[in-house]
Amino acid sequence: MRFAIDAMGGDHAPDEIVKGCLDALDILPADDRMIIVGDRPAVEDIMRERGVGADPRVVVQHSTQTIGMHETPVEAVRSKPDSSLVRIHALGSSKKTDDPVDFVLSAGNTGAHVSAATMTMRRLPGVHRPGIAVTIPLFHGPVVVCDVGANPEPRPIHLAQYAIMAETYAERVLGLKKPRIALLNIGAEEQKGTGLIKETRDLLKTIPSVNYVGYVEGRDLFDGVADVVVTDGFVGNTMLKLTEGLAKSLMKAIAHEVMVQDAELAIRLHEVMRGLFKKNDYHEYGGAPLLGVNGVSIICHGSSEARTIRNAIRNAREYVSAGVNEAIVRRLAELEGHPVMRKEEAA
Amino acid sequence: MRFAIDAMGGDHAPDEIVKGCLDALDILPADDRMIIVGDRPAVEDIMRERGVGADPRVVVQHSTQTIGMHETPVEAVRSKPDSSLVRIHALGSSKKTDDPVDFVLSAGNTGAHVSAATMTMRRLPGVHRPGIAVTIPLFHGPVVVCDVGANPEPRPIHLAQYAIMAETYAERVLGLKKPRIALLNIGAEEQKGTGLIKETRDLLKTIPSVNYVGYVEGRDLFDGVADVVVTDGFVGNTMLKLTEGLAKSLMKAIAHEVMVQDAELAIRLHEVMRGLFKKNDYHEYGGAPLLGVNGVSIICHGSSEARTIRNAIRNAREYVSAGVNEAIVRRLAELEGHPVMRKEEAA
Numbered sequence: 001m002r003f004a005i006d007a008m009g010g011d012h013a014p015d016e017i018v019k020g021c022l023d024a025l026d027i028l029p030a031d032d033r034m035i036i037v038g039d040r041p042a043v044e045d046i047m048r049e050r051g052v053g054a055d056p057r058v059v060v061q062h063s064t065q066t067i068g069m070h071e072t073p074v075e076a077v078r079s080k081p082d083s084s085l086v087r088i089h090a091l092g093s094s095k096k097t098d099d100p101v102d103f104v105l106s107a108g109n110t111g112a113h114v115s116a117a118t119m120t121m122r123r124l125p126g127v128h129r130p131g132i133a134v135t136i137p138l139f140h141g142p143v144v145v146c147d148v149g150a151n152p153e154p155r156p157i158h159l160a161q162y163a164i165m166a167e168t169y170a171e172r173v174l175g176l177k178k179p180r181i182a183l184l185n186i187g188a189e190e191q192k193g194t195g196l197i198k199e200t201r202d203l204l205k206t207i208p209s210v211n212y213v214g215y216v217e218g219r220d221l222f223d224g225v226a227d228v229v230v231t232d233g234f235v236g237n238t239m240l241k242l243t244e245g246l247a248k249s250l251m252k253a254i255a256h257e258v259m260v261q262d263a264e265l266a267i268r269l270h271e272v273m274r275g276l277f278k279k280n281d282y283h284e285y286g287g288a289p290l291l292g293v294n295g296v297s298i299i300c301h302g303s304s305e306a307r308t309i310r311n312a313i314r315n316a317r318e319y320v321s322a323g324v325n326e327a328i329v330r331r332l333a334e335l336e337g338h339p340v341m342r343k344e345e346a347a
Numbered sequence: 348m349r350f351a352i353d354a355m356g357g358d359h360a361p362d363e364i365v366k367g368c369l370d371a372l373d374i375l376p377a378d379d380r381m382i383i384v385g386d387r388p389a390v391e392d393i394m395r396e397r398g399v400g401a402d403p404r405v406v407v408q409h410s411t412q413t414i415g416m417h418e419t420p421v422e423a424v425r426s427k428p429d430s431s432l433v434r435i436h437a438l439g440s441s442k443k444t445d446d447p448v449d450f451v452l453s454a455g456n457t458g459a460h461v462s463a464a465t466m467t468m469r470r471l472p473g474v475h476r477p478g479i480a481v482t483i484p485l486f487h488g489p490v491v492v493c494d495v496g497a498n499p500e501p502r503p504i505h506l507a508q509y510a511i512m513a514e515t516y517a518e519r520v521l522g523l524k525k526p527r528i529a530l531l532n533i534g535a536e537e538q539k540g541t542g543l544i545k546e547t548r549d550l551l552k553t554i555p556s557v558n559y560v561g562y563v564e565g566r567d568l569f570d571g572v573a574d575v576v577v578t579d580g581f582v583g584n585t586m587l588k589l590t591e592g593l594a595k596s597l598m599k600a601i602a603h604e605v606m607v608q609d610a611e612l613a614i615r616l617h618e619v620m621r622g623l624f625k626k627n628d629y630h631e632y633g634g635a636p637l638l639g640v641n642g643v644s645i646i647c648h649g650s651s652e653a654r655t656i657r658n659a660i661r662n663a664r665e666y667v668s669a670g671v672n673e674a675i676v677r678r679l680a681e682l683e684g685h686p687v688m689r690k691e692e693a694a
Contacts, residue, residue, distance in 0.1 A: 072538050111534070139600045149533060153541050186496060186584040187458070191419050194500050194581060218585045219592030234541060235582055237533040238565045242586055245566030246593050253486045254601070257623045258616070265615050269605070272612070276604045 001029075001317055002101040004088040007038030008066040009108020011303045014038055017107060018046040020309025021058070027314055028057055034313075035091060035101065037061045037084040063087050069302060073111035077119060085112055089120035092295040096120060103296035103316045105287060107304040113297070114150045114290060121295035124325060126332035128344055129154065130292035131162045131233070132299055133169055134240060135285045140224035142285070144170045144179075148236035150290060156199035159183070159230050160340045163210055165291040165328050166228045172322035173315070174227075182216035182226035184235060189215075196232065203340055204230075209331065286312030289319055291328070296320055348376075348664055349448040351435040354385030355413040356455020358650045361385055364454060365393040367656025368405070374661055375404055381660075382438060382448065384408045384431045410434050416649060420458035424466060432459055436467035439642040443467060450643035450663045452634060454651040460644070461497045461637060468642035471672060473679035475691055476501065477639035478509045478580070479646055480516055481587060482632045487571035489632070491517045491526075495583035497637060503546035506530070506577050507687045510557055512638040512675050513575045519669035520662070521574075529563035529573035531582060536562075543579065550687055556678065633659030636666055638675070643667055 005021055007014040021036055028034065036043055040062035052058070065083035067076045077086055085108050090096040092104040106113055110132075118130055131147035131154075146166040151158055163181050170179040183201055185193040190201075192215065204212040216226050218239065231239070251273065258266045286308050287298035298316045300308060335341050352368055354361040368383055375381065383390055387409035399405070412430035414423045424433055432455050437443040439451040453460055457479075465477055478494035478501075493513040498505055510528050517526040530548055532540040537548075539562065551559040563573050565586065578586070598620065606613045633655050634645035645663045647655060682688050 070536055072536070111539075139596055152533060184585065186499060186581055186588075189417055189419070192458075218588030218590075219595075221589065222592040222596035234533055235585055238531065238582055238586065239589055241533075241565030242568065242589055243565075243593055245569040246590055247597060248566075249486055249569035250594060250597055253623060254620070258619050261619050261622070262615060265612065265619070268609065268612050269616065272605050272608050273601070275608070276600060 001320060002033040002035070003313070003316065004035040004037055004091040004101050004104045005309070006084040006088050006104070006106035006108055007036050007043050008063070008084040009106040009113075010300065011069065012305060013107065014042050015046060016304065016306045017309055018043055019050065019306035020304070021313070022047065022050050022052050023306055023310040024313040025055065025057065030057070032057050033059060035059045035061055037063050037087045037091070039063070039066075061087070067109050067112045069109050071109060071112060073109065073115040076109065076112045077115045085109070086116050086120065089116045089295075089297065092297065093121040094294065095122060100295060102320045103298060105298040105300060105309075105312055105316055107300035107302060107309065110149060110299055110302070113299050117290050117293045117295070117297040121293040121297065123292055124294050124329050124332075126329070126341055127165075127292040128161055129158045130290050131158070131165065132288050133166045133291050134288040135174070136240070136243065137285060138222055138224070142174055143221060143226065144174070144228045145236050145239065146228070146230060146291065147233040148240050148288070149233045152232060152234040152237070154196070154232050155344070156196060156203055157340055157342070157344065159196070159200040159232065160203040160207070161332075162291070163204055163212070163228065163230045164207065164331055164340070166230065167210060168327045168331060169289065169291060169324055170228050172324050172327060173318055176227050178211045179227035180213040180225070181210055181228045181230065182213050184229050184231035185215035185217065187215065188217065200230070207335065207338065207340060209334075286310075286315050289324070296325065348667060349380040349382070350660070350663065351382040351384055351438040351448050351451045352656070352660075353431040353435045353451070353453035353455055354383050354390050355410070355431040356453040356460075357647065358416070359652060360454065361389050362393060363651065363653045364656055365390055366397065366653035367651070368660070369394065369397050369399050370653055370657040371660040372402065372404065377404070379404050380406060382406045382408055384410050384434045384438070386410070386413075408434070414456050414459045416456050418456060418459060420456065420462040423456065423459045424462045432456070433463050433467065436463045436642075436644065439644065440468040441641065442469060447642060449667045450645060452645040452647060452656075452659055452663055454647035454649060454656065457496060457646055457649070460646050464637050464640045464642070464644040468640040468644065470639055471641050471676050471679075473676070473688055474512070474639040475508055476505045477637050478505070478512065479635050480513045480638050481635040482521070483587070483590065484632060485569055485571070489521055490568060490573065491521070491575045492583050492586065493575070493577060493638065494580040495587050495635070496580045499579060499581040499584070501543070501579050502691070503543060503550055504687055504689070504691065506543070506547040506579065507550040507554070508679075509638070510551055510559070510575065510577045511554070511678055511687070513577065514557060515674045515678060516636065516638060516671055517575050519671050519674060520665055523574050525558045526574035527560045527572070528557055528575045528577065529560050531576050531578035532562035532564065534562065535564060547577070554682065554685065554687060556681075633657075633662050636671070643672065
């Protein structure tokens with residue numbers, strides 16, 4: 001497999017990103033090619049520090065520009081064609097090269113990532129809008145949520161396509177048989193929710209291959225009632241950040257309370273909490289695919305560490321091997337003529 | 348003070364509701380009047396069980412209908428004029444009686460509650476749409492979130508008014524000086540978010556009395572960067588339920604992990620967790636006012652227990668004493684001519 005990594009994106013770039021790449025070497029076969037795109041001197045410094053000499057699997061490509069974490073997405077992508085983020089997407093786009101790499105990966109500015117991917121790779125045949133599918137490690141098992149930020153104001157047709165794409169992903173990469181698809185809503189009753197929700201529900205009910213199980217509320221997520229939760233990018237992104245903030249805050253509060261009341265208990269609890277954290281850690285899942293682009297583009301958390309990157313590389317390889325994109329294209333082609341496949345009018 | 352309680356609403360009605368009312372007697376002055384509306388035999392049975400004899404502060408009013416937790420709101424309110432939920436709102440409405448009670452309270456069907464309140468009490472002068480303001484007990488202090496479900500598809504003008512109303516509430520009831528008002532968004536940068544968010548931001552910036560501090564993301568909520576968070580009812584409701592589900596699930600996972608690894612530790616931890624729960628318990632805040640209706644209508648959690656109801660009564664009395672509604676009306680009147688006060692065209 002061949003793939004390209006943006007060495008310059010993320011809160012801990014380039015150090016943690018490059019370290020993660022090098023740590024991933026132990027899971028890469030001899031004929032893999034990992035293209036690390038970024039500031040060559042910086043990347044090579046980190047490689048030297050880690051004692052990695054010439055490895056035929058690692059290729060460094062120099063790029064002269066970097067997109068910052070807070071730059072305006074479309075502007076940044078347009079004005080920085082030689083940024084590592086844009087460059088990896090060109091390497092992964094069949095429009096830009098005859099021999100695209102199998103996947104690209106970045107922990108950089110998510111908005112710019114989505115723009116670069118959409119503008120450079122374009123969309124898979126039949127797809128209206130790409131969506132980010134994140135896997136949340138819950139206690140009873142993982143749940144895929146799509147979209148978590150690519151499309152904050154979707155139409156029903158976008159959400160219905162997210163259901164199809166995320167279902168394919170959950171089936172092929174998480175190994176779930178007939179994943180249960182739910183629509184996030186503010187109540188379980190049919191009359192609840194916005195126009196967007198009700199129209200999406202009506203669409204989902206008419207797609208025989210989708211195992212639609214109904215509405216799900218925020219609190220049910222943790223009860224294991226669905227494998228895939230479809231929602232708009234605004235709500236999905238808010239959920240993701242809220243979950244992260246709350247889990248962290250709750251852990252801190254427990255640690256504080258225990259420390260105040262019983263210092264010996266605190267020490268013993270620390271070990272237990274570490275074990276729990278490891279089981280339910282987004283670093284384990286490593287990256288979220290941008291479903292629907294014509295290529296494989298993996299978005300990593302801005303605060304990714306070396307192990308996040310290593311795990312994301314492992315998972316991206318699985319995404320490619322499982323043929324997720326090809327399966328999505330086939331499933332959409334089978335729906336030719338269905339309302340979910342109709343062309344959109346200009347907004 | 349005089350107030351009316353819906354004895355029949357909530358997962359644990361009427362038992363826990365009536366018990367909560369009786370438990371509240373120890374905080375009520377001799378000239379308070381508590382009107383408990385519901386099935387008289389059931390209510391009186393519970394009073395007898397608790398050994399409460401004739402108390403001049405307690406009046407039971409019989410109602411023949413009950414609105415279930417899953418009924419369709421507007422339909423239920425229209426078809427059940429003698430339901431306890433509709434009846435308490437008539438008692439609290441200056442349109443329906445010359446001598447309205449000071450507040451009404453229910454733990455019943457939230458959608459029906461909002462409909463009953465809006466249809467019976469109508470709105471305060473100048474208010475476009477009522478919004479539910481919930482106080483979330485976070486570890487660094489409480490945060491008020493408005494709206495959490497009354498208005499899932501608001502316009503910018505509704506959100507801007509929520510900021511004004513929730514600010515007044517936070518100031519007068521939570522005792523915060525110049526509460527910091529934030530707008531929930533999916534990024535901190537100005538260009539982020541939907542049209543709704545940007546238009547609301549522009550409105551908030553032009554209201555001098557509002558201490559607008561900018562966008563806040565889901566994860567920042569737990570860092571104490573804002574006292575009031577304004578959002579649409581869909582996102583707010585989802586956040587609330589997600590928080591509830593996640594906290595419960597996390598606590599369960601920790602308890603399980605500890606039990607497996609170290610049973611003695613589990614017993615000691617149990618005590619600590621109980622203390623923590625007590626500090627951060629929604630039962631302590633008891634109820635959420637529906638801001639903007641012409642009256643005081645308090646919405647309690649569906650799973651309210653006796654202590655939730657008791658605390659909600661205590662807090663509702665503070666809401667009335669603090670003159671929140673009068674202050675809201677004054678603040679809106681001062682904005683006469685401002686875009687936030689313009690009449691809405693029919694949707």
